[in-house]
Amino acid sequence: MKKRVAVIGAGPSGLSLLRAFDSAAEKGAEIPEIVCFEKQGEVGGLWKFEEGKGVDEHGEIVHGSMYRDLYINGPKEVNEYVDYSFEEHYGKVIGSYPPRPVLLSYIRGRAEKYNLCAKFSVRFNSSVSKISYSEDTAKFTVTVKDRSTARNGTEAKVYSEDFDHVVVAVGHFSTPNVPQFPGLEAFKGSVLHAHDVRDLSEFRGMDVLLVGSGYTAEDIACQCFKLGAASVTITFRSNPTGCCNWPESIKEVPLLERVDSNGRTCHFKDGSSKDVDAIILCTGYLHDFPFMVGDELRLVAGNRMWPLGLYQGVVLETHPKVFYLGMQAQFYSFTMFDAQAWYVRDVIMGRLTLPSSTEEMVAHSRKWREAELAALAKLDVKPFQGDYVKELIRHTDCPITPEFVDKTQQMGVDWDKHKALDIMSYRDHAFVSAVTGNLARTHHTPWMQNFDDSLESYVNF
Ligand SMILES: Cc1cc2nc3c(=O)[nH]c(=O)nc-3n(C[C@H](O)[C@H](O)[C@H](O)COP(=O)(O)OP(=O)(O)OC[C@H]3O[C@@H](n4cnc5c(N)ncnc54)[C@H](O)[C@@H]3O)c2cc1C
Numbered sequence: 014m015k016k017r018v019a020v021i022g023a024g025p026s027g028l029s030l031l032r033a034f035d036s037a038a039e040k041g042a043e044i045p046e047i048v049c050f051e052k053q054g055e056v057g058g059l060w061k062f063e064e065g066k067g068v069d070e071h072g073e074i075v076h077g078s079m080y081r082d083l084y085i086n087g088p089k090e091v092n093e094y095v096d097y098s099f100e101e102h103y104g105k106v107i108g109s110y111p112p113r114p115v116l117l118s119y120i121r122g123r124a125e126k127y128n129l130c131a132k133f134s135v136r137f138n139s140s141v142s143k144i145s146y147s148e149d150t151a152k153f154t155v156t157v158k159d160r161s162t163a164r165n166g167t168e169a170k171v172y173s174e175d176f177d178h179v180v181v182a183v184g185h186f187s188t189p190n191v192p193q194f195p196g197l198e199a200f201k202g203s204v205l206h207a208h209d210v211r212d213l214s215e216f217r218g219m220d221v222l223l224v225g226s227g228y229t230a231e232d233i234a235c236q237c238f239k240l241g242a243a244s245v246t247i248t249f250r251s252n253p254t255g256c257c258n259w260p261e262s263i264k265e266v267p268l269l270e271r272v273d274s275n276g277r278t279c280h281f282k283d284g285s286s287k288d289v290d291a292i293i294l295c296t297g298y299l300h301d302f303p304f305m306v307g308d309e310l311r312l313v314a315g316n317r318m319w320p321l322g323l324y325q326g327v328v329l330e331t332h333p334k335v336f337y338l339g340m341q342a343q344f345y346s347f348t349m350f351d352a353q354a355w356y357v358r359d360v361i362m363g364r365l366t367l368p369s370s371t372e373e374m375v376a377h378s379r380k381w382r383e384a385e386l387a388a389l390a391k392l393d394v395k396p397f398q399g400d401y402v403k404e405l406i407r408h409t410d411c412p413i414t415p416e417f418v419d420k421t422q423q424m425g426v427d428w429d430k431h432k433a434l435d436i437m438s439y440r441d442h443a444f445v446s447a448v449t450g451n452l453a454r455t456h457h458t459p460w461m462q463n464f465d466d467s468l469e470s471y472v473n474f
C-alpha cells in the first residue's frame with residue numbers, strides 16, 4: 014500500500030512540497046499519496062490579504078499578518094522560482110519590489126502551471142485541529158475541521174484520517190507575541206499588534222510609537238512616513254533597526270518603560286519621553302502548533318536562522334517522521350522552501366537516509382547553530398542561509414543551483430548598500446534575474462510617490 018503524507022498548509026512552503034513531489038512524478042517516480050489540508054479557501058498563505066483581525070468566526074487566530082499597502086522588502090529576484098520565472102508569469106519584465114498582490118498572483122501562477130491542486134488532494138477550508146501518533150499502529154491520526162460545513166450556527170464536521178508522515182507548513186508569522194508594559198492598558202489612543210495592522214494610512218497625522226526593531230518596525234516606520242504620520246518613534250529592546258538614514262520625523266529610542274497615568278506620555282529606558290497617539294507592537298510572532306499532541310511532536314523555536322530541534326532544518330529530531338518547512342527567519346523564503354521541500358520529499362521517498370541516532374542529528378544541528386552564531390557575530394546572516402540552501406540542494410535534484418545562490422547572495426549585498434544610501438528609495442532599484450538573465454524594469458513611479466498598490470498599476474505600463 015502507498016504511504017500517506019499529510020501536508021498542513023497550502024502557503025508557499027506547502028506548495029513547494031507539492032511541486033517537489035510533482036517533479037518526481039514527472040520523472041516517472043512512484044510517489045506517495047499526498048493530502049494537503051488548508052484552512053483558508055485558496056492557496057497563497059500570508060500573501061492572501063485578510064480584512065479580518067484578531068480571532069475569526071471559527072475561533073482561530075486570523076492567519077493574515079500583511080497590510081494592504083505592503084511591498085516586498087527584498088528584491089523579488091532573490092526568491093524567484095527557478096522553474097517559473099516572474100517573466101514567464103507576467104509575460105514581460107516587471108520591477109524588483111512589487112506590492113503584495115503581484116507576489117500572490119505569482120505564487121498561484123506556479124501552482125496553476127503545474128496543476129498542483131488538481132494533481133494532489135488539496136482540501137480547502139480544512140483546519141487541522143489535532144495530530145497524534147500511535148506507537149501501536151505507527152501512524153499519525155490527523156483530525157480536521159471542515160469549515161465549509163459550519164453554516165447557520167451548525168457545528169463544523171470533524172473527521173480523522175491516518176497518515177505515515179506529517180509535514181507542517183503552517184508558517185510562523187501569525188500568532189502575535191504581545192508583551193505587556195506598565196500603564197499600557199490605560200493608554201488613551203489605539204494599541205495594536207502589527208498582526209492586526211491592515212491600512213497604515215489610518216495613522217496619517219498621528220504621532221506613532223513602534224515597539225520592536227525588526228523588519229516589521231522598519232517597514233511600518235517607512236510606510237507611516239510615506240502615508241503622512243506626523244512622527245514615528247521606534248523603541249528597541251536589544252538593538253536599534255540598523256537604519257542609518259531615517260528622516261527627521263523618525264527617531265529610535267531605548268525600550269518603552271511605562272505609559273504615564275495621563276494615558277498619552279510614553280517613558281523610555283533612557284529617561285526620555287514622548288506623547289503619542291497610537292502604539293503598534295512590532296514585537297514579532299510565536300511559533301505556535303496547538304494541534305500537535307505531545308512535546309515530542311511539537312517544535313519549540315524562535316524567529317532565528319537556525320532553530321534547534323530540526324535535523325537539516327526540517328526533520329523533527331524527536332520524531333523523524335515529522336517534518337517542518339519554513340521555520341527559519343527568512344532572507345530566502347520561496348528559494349529556501351523549494352530546497353527544503355525537495356529534501357523532505359527524498360527523505361519520505363527513502364532516497365535519503367537519516368542518521369541512525371537522535372544524538373547524531375542533534376550534534377549536526379549544533380554545528381549549524383555554531384555557524385549561525387558566528388554569522389550573527391559578523392552582523393550578516395544572509396551568507397549563512399545561502400550555505401544552508403546549498404547544503405540542501407546538493408542532496409537532491411532540486412533545480413536551484415549553487416550559481417543561483419551565489420548570484421542572489423550578491424543581490425543581498427547590493428540590497429544592504431541601497432538601504433544604507435536611502436531607506437526610502439531602496440525599492441526603486443532594479444536587479445538582474447538569476448533565472449532569465451534579464452534586468453528588471455525601473456518602475457514608472459518611485460516608491461515614495463506611488464500610492465497605487467494594485468497589481469494592474471504595477472504590471473501594466
Ligand atoms: C508582514 C510580513 C511581510 C512579509 N514580507 C515578505 C517579503 O517581502 N518577502 C518574502 O519573501 N517573505 C515575506 N514574508 C515572509 C512570509 O512568511 C513568507 O513569504 C511565506 O508566506 C511563508 O510561507 P509559509 O507557507 O511557510 O507560511 P504562510 O504563508 O503563513 O502559509 C501557511 C498556510 O498554512 C495554513 N494553515 C495554518 N494553520 C493551519 C491549520 N491548522 N490547518 C490547515 N491550514 C493551516 C494557512 O492558512 C496558510 O495558508 C513576510 C511575512 C510577514 C508576516
Ligand SMILES: NC(=O)c1ccc[n+]([C@@H]2O[C@H](COP(=O)([O-])OP(=O)(O)OC[C@H]3O[C@@H](n4cnc5c(N)ncnc54)[C@H](OP(=O)(O)O)[C@@H]3O)[C@@H](O)[C@H]2O)c1
Pocket residue numbers: 083084085086087186190192207224225226227228229230232233249250251252268295296297298316342343
Ligand atoms: N515585506 C515587508 O516589507 C515586511 C514587512 C513586515 C514584516 N516583514 C517580515 O515579517 C517577518 C517578521 O518580522 P518582525 O519584525 O515582525 O519579527 P522579528 O524579526 O522577530 O522582530 C521582533 C522584534 O520585536 C522585539 N521584541 C520581541 N519581544 C519583545 C519584548 N517583549 N519587548 C520588546 N521588544 C520585543 C525584538 O527585539 P529583540 O531584538 O530584542 O529580540 C525584535 O526587535 C520578517 O520575516 C520580515 O521580513 C516583511
